[in-house]
Amino acid sequence: MKNFELQVENYMINRCLEHLKHKEKILKRPLTFNYRLEHTRTAVAFADSLAQELGVDPALAKIATWLHDIAKCWDPSLSPEENRLRGKNHAQVGGDEAANYLRSIGFPPELSFQVQQAIATHAGLTKDYLIHEPLSAIVWDADKLSKVSGAGLLHYLGEILSAGNERIDLASFLADEGRKELQELHLGIRDSFNTETARLRADGEMAAAAKLRGQMLAAILGRKHGDGSSASLEP
Numbered sequence: 683m684k685n686f687e688l689q690v691e692n693y694m695i696n697r698c699l700e701h702l703k704h705k706e707k708i709l710k711r712p713l714t715f716n717y718r719l720e721h722t723r724t725a726v727a728f729a730d731s732l733a734q735e736l737g738v739d740p741a742l743a744k745i746a747t748w749l750h751d752i753a754k755c756w757d758p759s760l761s762p763e764e765n766r767l768r769g770k771n772h773a774q775v776g777g778d779e780a781a782n783y784l785r786s787i788g789f790p791p792e793l794s795f796q797v798q799q800a801i802a803t804h805a806g807l808t809k810d811y812l813i814h815e816p817l818s819a820i821v822w823d824a825d826k827l828s829k830v831s832g833a834g835l836l837h838y839l840g841e842i843l844s845a846g847n848e849r850i851d852l853a854s855f856l857a858d859e860g861r862k863e864l865q866e867l868h869l870g871i872r873d874s875f876n877t878e879t880a881r882l883r884a885d886g887e888m889a890a891a892a893k894l895r896g897q898m899l900a901a902i903l904g905r906k907h908g909d910g911s912s913a914s915l916e917p
């Protein structure tokens with residue numbers, strides 16, 4: 683399984699780089715941050731630790747999570763319209779694409795099917811039902827942990843700085859990231875996790891993210907550092 687894991691990791695790193703090159707070609711300028719790769723890498727790390735805690739093969743969980751957003755990576759063999767459509771339905775299409783890829787490298791068919799199912803059911807941020815199949819539960823939770831953690835905040839910042847579509851004022855950005863609607867969305871995401879292990883992990887990651895955001899805001903404003911979790915622009 684370790685060999686398959688390395689093969690999938692290399693394959694997805696290349697797909698994410700290829701996706702970035704495609705964006706650079708469209709924009710006609712270099713991009714300094716690869717959101718696809720960074721988000722996926724963090725999700726894979728969360729999948730690894732969740733799998734270890736839940737008694738699922740960590741290599742299988744990492745393989746599924748490396749592949750989970752494959753349909754968001756540009757496919758040069760398809761037209762722009764076909765790429766747009768697969769991106770819109772990236773969970774279902776991604777499950778099929780991942781299964782085809784795994785078949786091409788000789789991955790066990792019964793495990794390919796599990797990976798396909800896990801990817802097909804990962805779309806969305808919140809839900810009102812539990813996923814009971816362990817691998818699918820882990821992929822959902824790891825993907826969303828990557829978004830609500832401090833890493834998610836940095837991924838978002840990296841993405842908007844690299845995209846260069848807007849000028850951002852770092853203090854306003856960090857203050858805005860603490861807004862009530864976003865906190866409520868994150869709590870909704872947290873409540874949608876499939877296992878108590880993932881919910882507890884989310885509580886820890888969300889508290890750490892709030893602290894990180896507050897400390898970065900305090901640093902930018904030259905304020906004395908507290909725990910910073912309720913930091914705002916107000917003096």
Ligand SMILES: [Fe+2]
Nearest residue numbers: 750751804805
């Ligand atoms: Fe996704």
Ligand SMILES: [Fe+2]
Nearest residue numbers: 721750751825
């Ligand atoms: Fe994702």
